[in-house]
Amino acid sequence: RRALATLKADEREAADDSVKAMAEGVEMTERQLAAVLERHGIKEITPKPGERFDPNHHEAMFEVPGTEHPTGSVVHVLEAGYKIGDRLLRAARVGVAKNEDGAQNGGKVDTTA
Template sequence: MSDDKNKNETETPETAENLAETLAAEPAGQGEARDAAGPDAAAGPDAAMLEAEIAELKDRLLRVSAEMENTRKRAERDKADATRYAAANFARDMLQVADNLRRAIGTLKDDERAAAAESVKAMVEGVEMTERQLLSIFERHGIREITPQPGERFDPNLHEAMFEVPGTEHPAGTVVHVLEGGYMIGERLLRAARVGVAKAEGAATGGNVDTTA
């Protein structure tokens, strides 16, 4: 046993000396870096996963925010359209009143008695004033007239051809006669103008209206 004790006492200084030499041979700062990075180095993969999850959550948040903004804008647009076009059916019915006023004016002006009877002239002025007031109310509510003038090109988006007129001074496919005026409400067609269109020379009777722009 004394031999083992002596052996340990002999080897201990050599082991301590070897450890000291190993630490001395290690590059400066490597030990401190290893100690500082020890816990984090093991957690490296977990940190990368957390960063990926955070990036995904941010992307989802941005998408949800964009969708909510689009939904809000659509709701505002639908509300504005509902307010603007809510009275479309009522306005369409009121167009008949405007038509009757215009017909009355035309009849009174064409009456041979209009030149002699002051009462008829006063009636004409009163009806014309009523028509102007009605059109002013229409405009205030976003309704405007789009009645074409004779000679204007027929527009299938705004006009409805009721018949063709042969042998006119106007080019084929242009408006010759207006039966009823057309109207828009906002950006929508409330009623197409009903018109007669100049017929192309040599076209067969009863053929389709030439609406080529």
């Protein structure tokens, strides 16, 4: 996923055939890996922007002031998390909305479970 993220869409269009073939190979490998993980019960945790921060599944990496999202909600996902059944393997690393005036909860994210 990170390898594909480094190649911008316009660069990919302008790239020669060998680079395009490599990118397609990386995409196929990612799809196969996701299918294997899902077959073994491993699910990806990728919260959507605006979703409430959950300390049981998310790790707050930074706060973002002045967003349209309510305080304590996910604004940006840095890295997806994973769980197997109900067991957390790795928390999703996220950026969380912060209220600039500190009206709600003192501007802090509630990380208690």
